Amino acid sequence: RTLRIGLIPGDGIGKEVIPAGRRLLEALPASLGLKFEFIDLKAGWETFEQQGVALPEETVSILKSDCDGALFGAVSSPTTAVKGYSSPIVALRKKLDLYANVRPVKTVVSAPKPIDMVIVRENTEDLYVKEEKTYDTPDGKVAEAIKRISQRASSRIATIAGEIALRRQKIRAAGAPSIHQGPLVTITHKSNVLSQTDGLFRVTAREALAAPQFKDAVAVEEQIVDSMVYKLFRQPEAYDVIVAPNLYGDILSDGAAALVGSLGLVPSANVGEGFAIGEPCHGSAPDIQGQGIANPIATLRSAALMLEFLNEEAAAAKIYAAVDANLEEGRLLSPDLGGTAKTEEVVQDILRRL
Amino acid sequence: RTLRIGLIPGDGIGKEVIPAGRRLLEALPASLGLKFEFIDLKAGWETFEQQGVALPEETVSILKSDCDGALFGAVSSPTTAVKGYSSPIVALRKKLDLYANVRPVKTVVSAPKPIDMVIVRENTEDLYVKEEKTYDTPDGKVAEAIKRISQRASSRIATIAGEIALRRQKIRAAGAPSIHQGPLVTITHKSNVLSQTDGLFRVTAREALAAPQFKDAVAVEEQIVDSMVYKLFRQPEAYDVIVAPNLYGDILSDGAAALVGSLGLVPSANVGEGFAIGEPCHGSAPDIQGQGIANPIATLRSAALMLEFLNEEAAAAKIYAAVDANLEEGRLLSPDLGGTAKTEEVVQDILRRL
Ligand SMILES: CC(C)[C@H](C(=O)O)[C@@H](O)C(=O)O
Ligand SMILES: CC(C)[C@H](C(=O)O)[C@@H](O)C(=O)O
Numbered sequence: 001r002t003l004r005i006g007l008i009p010g011d012g013i014g015k016e017v018i019p020a021g022r023r024l025l026e027a028l029p030a031s032l033g034l035k036f037e038f039i040d041l042k043a044g045w046e047t048f049e050q051q052g053v054a055l056p057e058e059t060v061s062i063l064k065s066d067c068d069g070a071l072f073g074a075v076s077s078p079t080t081a082v083k084g085y086s087s088p089i090v091a092l093r094k095k096l097d098l099y100a101n102v103r104p105v106k107t108v109v110s111a112p113k114p115i116d117m118v119i120v121r122e123n124t125e126d127l128y129v130k131e132e133k134t135y136d137t138p139d140g141k142v143a144e145a146i147k148r149i150s151q152r153a154s155s156r157i158a159t160i161a162g163e164i165a166l167r168r169q170k171i172r173a174a175g176a177p178s179i180h181q182g183p184l185v186t187i188t189h190k191s192n193v194l195s196q197t198d199g200l201f202r203v204t205a206r207e208a209l210a211a212p213q214f215k216d217a218v219a220v221e222e223q224i225v226d227s228m229v230y231k232l233f234r235q236p237e238a239y240d241v242i243v244a245p246n247l248y249g250d251i252l253s254d255g256a257a258a259l260v261g262s263l264g265l266v267p268s269a270n271v272g273e274g275f276a277i278g279e280p281c282h283g284s285a286p287d288i289q290g291q292g293i294a295n296p297i298a299t300l301r302s303a304a305l306m307l308e309f310l311n312e313e314a315a316a317a318k319i320y321a322a323v324d325a326n327l328e329e330g331r332l333l334s335p336d337l338g339g340t341a342k343t344e345e346v347v348q349d350i351l352r353r354l
Numbered sequence: 355r356t357l358r359i360g361l362i363p364g365d366g367i368g369k370e371v372i373p374a375g376r377r378l379l380e381a382l383p384a385s386l387g388l389k390f391e392f393i394d395l396k397a398g399w400e401t402f403e404q405q406g407v408a409l410p411e412e413t414v415s416i417l418k419s420d421c422d423g424a425l426f427g428a429v430s431s432p433t434t435a436v437k438g439y440s441s442p443i444v445a446l447r448k449k450l451d452l453y454a455n456v457r458p459v460k461t462v463v464s465a466p467k468p469i470d471m472v473i474v475r476e477n478t479e480d481l482y483v484k485e486e487k488t489y490d491t492p493d494g495k496v497a498e499a500i501k502r503i504s505q506r507a508s509s510r511i512a513t514i515a516g517e518i519a520l521r522r523q524k525i526r527a528a529g530a531p532s533i534h535q536g537p538l539v540t541i542t543h544k545s546n547v548l549s550q551t552d553g554l555f556r557v558t559a560r561e562a563l564a565a566p567q568f569k570d571a572v573a574v575e576e577q578i579v580d581s582m583v584y585k586l587f588r589q590p591e592a593y594d595v596i597v598a599p600n601l602y603g604d605i606l607s608d609g610a611a612a613l614v615g616s617l618g619l620v621p622s623a624n625v626g627e628g629f630a631i632g633e634p635c636h637g638s639a640p641d642i643q644g645q646g647i648a649n650p651i652a653t654l655r656s657a658a659l660m661l662e663f664l665n666e667e668a669a670a671a672k673i674y675a676a677v678d679a680n681l682e683e684g685r686l687l688s689p690d691l692g693g694t695a696k697t698e699e700v701v702q703d704i705l706r707r708l
Contacts, residue, residue, distance in 0.1 A: 146498050148496060150495070230609065247544075
């Protein structure tokens with residue numbers, strides 16, 4: 001099978017980690033029967049400065065018609081609002097209907113306090129619809145934004161969360177080391193304040209997870225978002241799959257990343273029907289850009305995650321194992337993990353373990 | 355001076371900790387020249403079951419006309435939406451225009467990783483305006499909520515954050531042990547996505563903190579909310595005063611509470627012009643209710659915080675010192691802190707240290 005992969009490095013260290021992702025895919029053992037073709041695509045702040053748009057139409061149309069998946073690096077945002085600029089990744093998620101943002105957060109098994117969870121974030125609505133307006137009042141300006149929650153989006157995100165919980169259980173049953181007994185989905189919301197919007201998310205997710213394929217197989221519980229953040233830090237080992245509306249998912253996944261020591265370790269995939277974009281959770285990190293010290297692991301794991309959602313689970317498993325072996329050994333670590341290795345050294349170490 | 359204090363125990367352990375708050379105030383040394391009168395008031399789930407309203411008009415009107423301040427315990431929320439029920443504390447904050455929710459989070463100075471921050475949460479708007487609607491579409495139900503941010507509310511919350519930063523610095527300068535060099539206010543927002551609403555919060559807070567009284571005295575920086583949660587866990591010692599819109603403040607303060615080991619330690623005050631309601635950050639904890647083991651410290655510190663905002667700083671300082679002494683000694687701790695002491699024993703230990 002030949003997979004056509006769009007490469008969107010974006011800005012800053014995005015340009016250092018996406019090439020690493022490409023090399024990783026090229027280095028996968030031939031026995032997997034996978035070939036790759038790569039298409040370089042543009043998006044981000046530099047693109048905006050050159051072309052006046054952060055996400056060129058061409059990037060979207062090539063992804064739609066020519067690609068099976070993509071890797072997205074990171075983009076820099078201007079610090080003050082700039083007319084015409086808006087986040088290309090947020091736009092891509094909507095334009096390609098990549099309705100799930102999947103963010104696994106785990107330590108190596110030998111960690112003193114092992115955790116192994118995945119945050120499944122709704123990726124198309126909530127406050128991210130970006131419908132805002134500003135008006136004047138006698139007391140000054142007032143701005144409003146719409147938070148939109150639909151039954152349809154809530155149902156499909158809960159369904160994929162349930163599927164992910166079952167798949168994780170299957171991998172465990174096949175002998176992978178794990179800290180969890182059985183599959184658990186935790187629904188996060190704030191329905192004690194937002195009874196209609198978050199209430200709809202809550203009830204719909206409950207219904208979706210009561211479907212026959214999950215009914216007796218997946219345990220379901222709930223956490224109010226503030227309490228979820230508290231629990232995330234007090235007993236992270238308790239969580240398996242956390243499903244949340246867009247904004248809470250954004251916040252929770254950064255919180256979870258803090259638990260494993262560095263954003264540089266945390267991958268994500270933006271997943272739609274038959275399409276996935278791997279995207280490291282970190283930003284463009286202008287402070288370390290150009291020094292060759294960015295941690296490539298979030299991107300390498302994102303490439304694996306993309307492959308998983310393109311049904312190439314064997315290839316994904318190879319990558320995860322190689323990354324885990326690098327981390328378990330702990331000899332070649334990038335500076336965010338307290339090491340001194342360069343991006344290049346980490347990449348080479350992981351490639352040789354494939 | 356005689357202070358008239360409304361007491362609203364609410365539900366669950368609220369009924370166990372608010373009496374402790376009352377005894378604390380009564381036990382303050384006579385040398386402070388403070389007298390207290392207490393007025394018992396109703397609100398909460400039990401009140402809703404008895405009277406059909408969670409926040410009786412009488413409670414609001416007595417607080418408005420007869421009280422200088424109040425202590426609020428905790429209320430239980432129904433797990434599914436119940437017609438006519440809505441959170442009495444959210445309503446009180448709006449009805450009394452208690453525009454700031456102030457949540458100090460600190461460890462004892464001798465902690466291995468000392469932290470000392472205060473979260474100043476806007477308390478009247480954002481998604482807490484609770485303007486929601488639901489409609490049907492061919493694809494199912496859709497619900498929308500309004501997130502409202504005003505220049506007026508953003509400006510006054512940033513101003514009080516700046517004032518709190520200056521006051522903390524004054525207390526430090528007077529010799530209190532501290533981990534901070536100088537006052538710092540961190541503005542939290544998500545203006546990279548919500549350019550109008552959170553953008554207005556950001557710009558207005560910046561302006562308010564550029565006023566002459568703060569200009570050269572208070573350092574100001576910003577964090578995007580997801581990154582703020584990450585930093586909160588990676589380097590909590592760096593933060594002094596964090597100012598945030600309502601919902602982010604809600605989430606951040608639970609996150610910060612996790613850092614100090616228990617929600618049972620974290621106080622808050624809902625502050626308006628010349629009025630303050632002290633409120634422990636924990637909930638009604640039905641799981642431990644009636645066992646006499648609730649940690650009273652969040653309430654005792656909330657009483658002190660209320661006094662601070664009623665300009666009784668000397669009395670507040672006495673309470674903080676007594677609580678810190680109990681914690682430093684570490685002999686009489688409630689179960690949430692790993693101890694075995696009953697609420698009553700902790701209260702007695704703290705009262706004798708006043
Ligand atoms: C950059 C920003 C728009 C984005 C988001 O909020 O989704 C980022 O925080 C993320 O989590 O991918
Ligand atoms: C109970 C709930 C409505 C409340 C809030 O969200 O403000 C609580 O979480 C708090 O922080 O005081």
